Amino acid sequence: xxxxxxxxxxxxxxxxxxxxxxxxxxxxxxxxxxxxxxxxxxxxxxxxxxxxxxxxxxxxxxxxxxxxxxxxxxxxxxxxxxxxxxxxxxxxxxxxxxxxxxxxxxxxxxxxxxxxxxxxxxxxxxxxxxxxxxxxxxxxxxxxxxxxxxxxxxxxxxxxxxxxxxxxxxxxxxxxxxxxxxxxxxxxxxxxxxxxxxxxxxxxxxxxxxxxxxxxxxxxxxxxxxxxxxxxxxxxxxxxxxxxxxxxxxxxxxxxxxxxxxxxxxxxxxxxxxxxxxxxxxxxxxxxxxxxxxxxxx
Amino acid sequence: xxxxxxxxxxxxxxxxxxxxxxxxxxxxxxxxxxxxxxxxxxxxxxxxxxxxxxxxxxxxxxxxxxxxxxxxxxxxxxxxxxxxxxxxxxxxxxxxxxxxxxxxxxxxxxxxxxxxxxxxxxxxxxxxxxxxxxxxxxxxxxxxxxxxxxxxxxxxxxxxxxxxxxxxx
Numbered sequence: 001x002x003x004x005x006x007x008x009x010x011x012x013x014x015x016x017x018x019x020x021x022x023x024x025x026x027x028x029x030x031x032x033x034x035x036x037x038x039x040x041x042x043x044x045x046x047x048x049x050x051x052x053x054x055x056x057x058x059x060x061x062x063x064x065x066x067x068x069x070x071x072x073x074x075x076x077x078x079x080x081x082x083x084x085x086x087x088x089x090x091x092x093x094x095x096x097x098x099x100x101x102x103x104x105x106x107x108x109x110x111x112x113x114x115x116x117x118x119x120x121x122x123x124x125x126x127x128x129x130x131x132x133x134x135x136x137x138x139x140x141x142x143x144x145x146x147x148x149x150x151x152x153x154x155x156x157x158x159x160x161x162x163x164x165x166x167x168x169x170x171x172x173x174x175x176x177x178x179x180x181x182x183x184x185x186x187x188x189x190x191x192x193x194x195x196x197x198x199x200x201x202x203x204x205x206x207x208x209x210x211x212x213x214x215x216x217x218x219x220x221x222x223x224x225x226x227x228x229x230x231x232x233x234x235x236x237x238x239x240x241x242x243x244x245x246x247x248x249x250x251x252x253x254x255x256x257x258x259x260x261x262x263x264x265x266x267x268x269x270x271x272x273x274x275x276x277x278x279x280x281x282x283x284x285x286x287x288x289x290x291x292x293x294x295x296x297x298x
Numbered sequence: 299x300x301x302x303x304x305x306x307x308x309x310x311x312x313x314x315x316x317x318x319x320x321x322x323x324x325x326x327x328x329x330x331x332x333x334x335x336x337x338x339x340x341x342x343x344x345x346x347x348x349x350x351x352x353x354x355x356x357x358x359x360x361x362x363x364x365x366x367x368x369x370x371x372x373x374x375x376x377x378x379x380x381x382x383x384x385x386x387x388x389x390x391x392x393x394x395x396x397x398x399x400x401x402x403x404x405x406x407x408x409x410x411x412x413x414x415x416x417x418x419x420x421x422x423x424x425x426x427x428x429x430x431x432x433x434x435x436x437x438x439x440x441x442x443x444x445x446x447x448x449x450x451x452x453x454x455x456x457x458x459x460x461x462x463x464x465x466x467x
Contacts, residue, residue, distance in 0.1 A: 009351070011358075104363060109437070197348050198348060198349065199344040228340035228341070251334050251338075252334075254332060255364070255437060256331055257437065287453075290453060291447065
């Protein structure tokens with residue numbers, strides 16, 4: 001898989017796709033959506049779609065695609081190569097969301113949580129297939145958690161398409177299995193060839209599975225903390241594991257929108273009826289608006 | 299400074315090492331919309347600078363997982379920017395004997411009366427870098443023309459104007 005665009009700039013998101021098979025413009029198609037790398041504290045999350053004409057679904061099934069989690073890395077690579085061979089009827093597209101994009105979305109002033117980010121990315125990919133002229137009639141989506149709401153949302157978004165959101169869809173429907181293989185192959189490759197934006201000293205390439213509960217991953221995180229900058233952008237700062245390591249190992253940081261609630265101590269009601277005493281003389285508004293204070297010591 | 303500040307300002311008598319102004323090398327500075335609760339060197343060149351991206355309309359970077367959008371601020375032409383550092387007391391003391399001997403020759407203008415240096419009272423500051431522009435970063439949005447620091451940079455010219463002697467008619 002050619003991820004060179006991602007390797008050039010991995011601070012945002014990156015979309016990759018196969019050419020649309022000619023038959024997918026004419027015949028009604030079934031499309032599967034799945035993701036890889038949702039849970040890890042390291043690396044990108046990849047969303048993928050895979051589609052083929054309903055009439056060729058049996059041929060896709062014959063490839064023996066299965067849930068990517070049940071396959072070994074080499075089996076996934078082999079199946080992805082087979083899908084490439086069948087490019088006359090199988091198409092795919094994926095969206096790589098960089099860990100930096102995930103962190104900055106989740107830690108924004110207005111929080112954009114992982115579920116919403118996932119849903120919007122999935123919907124974006126289905127729309128992308130439609131925009132490319134794929135005649136999508138059925139969509140199958142793998143879900144984690146509550147499938148009903150997600151299905152309702154997607155169904156509203158694509159009223160002309162029959163949407164099915166189901167847990168374990170990656171094991172039940174071959175198109176979703178195929179999508180899960182695309183996503184996993186891309187995620188593995190992206191992690192393996194990650195181009196660190198930062199210049200890191202004695203970088204340890206062994207970060208384990210990337211899951212927060214993996215001792216190797218935790219050790220890697222602890223080793224690569226910088227007291228001021230925290231982690232390299234390869235790390236999802238918004239993960240609790242990352243946050244708690246920062247709390248212990250890095251300097252504190254306060255932002256202009258950091259909560260100030262605990263500073264407001266409620267006053268006794270009687271205090272409102274007493275003279276307040278002399279107020280401290282504040283500098284002129286001109287200085288307050290410019291953040292200027294007179295310096296008495298350096 | 300104001301007359302009201304006299305007491306506090308007596309804590310130190312600050313001296314500038316003028317030679318350091320001439321030798322100060324230009325530095326790249328970043329003003330962040332947050333406070334790092336520490337005073338220590340940071341590997342800016344390894345972590346921060348390489349992560350800056352030019353996006354349409356703004357520079358973009360992230361710090362601690364939050365997105366910053368920034369722009370360059372040019373120091374007004376009548377001003378010069380310096381990064382100043384105060385010497386440790388030990389450094390002042392070490393140079394105390396020597397400095398006092400050479401003091402007379404170092405001062406050319408002769409406006410200030412030479413006073414003996416006192417160990418707890420006199421401090422030296424010096425420039426470690428100079429700047430004519432710097433990067434100003436806002437949390438998620440470009441700080442823009444209303445940024446406090448842009449306003450602050452207008453104060454010196456206003457101060458000069460209101461303190462200028464008005465010719466009497």
